[in-house]
Amino acid sequence: MTAGRMYLAGTLLIAGLAGWMAARSVGTVAASIWLALGVSLAIQGPLGWWLVRSIGTEGFLAVWVGGILARFGLLGAMGLVILPRLNWPLASGMIALLLMLLGFLLLEGIVLWVERSRAEA
Numbered sequence: 344m345t346a347g348r349m350y351l352a353g354t355l356l357i358a359g360l361a362g363w364m365a366a367r368s369v370g371t372v373a374a375s376i377w378l379a380l381g382v383s384l385a386i387q388g389p390l391g392w393w394l395v396r397s398i399g400t401e402g403f404l405a406v407w408v409g410g411i412l413a414r415f416g417l418l419g420a421m422g423l424v425i426l427p428r429l430n431w432p433l434a435s436g437m438i439a440l441l442l443m444l445l446g447f448l449l450l451e452g453i454v455l456w457v458e459r460s461r462a463e464a
Contacts, residue, residue: 346458350395353450354388361443372435378425379439386417387447394451398458410451414444 344352358380365376390410397406418440426436 346395346398346454347392349454349457350391350450353453354384354391354447357443357446357450358384360446361439371431372439375426375431375436376439378429379421379436379443382417382421382425383440383443383447386413387444391447391451395454398455399462414448417444 361376361380365373365380368376390413394406394410397403418437421440422433422437426433
C-alpha cells in the first residue's frame with residue numbers, strides 16, 4: 344500500500360469514527376463533532392496529503408512545521424471566533440477538534456514511520 348493510499352484509508356477511518364460518535368451524541372455535542380470533522384477535514388486533509396507527498400524531499404520539515412502552525416491557527420480560530428459566534432459551548436467544540444487533529448497527527452506519524460521502515464528495508 345502506498346503512503347497516499349494509507350493516508351486516505353486513515354482519513355476515512357478517522358472520519359468514520361467521528362461520524363459514528365456524532366451520530367451517538369445529541370445537541371451541541373453532536374453538532375460540535377460534525378463541525379470539528381468538517382473543519383479538520385477541510386484543513387488537515389490537504390495539509391496531510393501535502394506532507395505525505397513531501398516525504399523524502401528537502402522541503403519536508405517546512406511542510407511539517409506549516410501543518411503544525413495551521414493546526415494551532417485552526418484551534419485558535421475555533422476557540423476565539425467560530426464557536427463564540429455560533430454561541431456553542433467551548434468545551435465540546437474544542438475537545439472534538441483537538442481529538443480530530445490529534446488523530447490526524449497520529450495518522451501522519453504512522454504513515455511516516457511505515458515509509459521510513461520501507462526505506463530502511
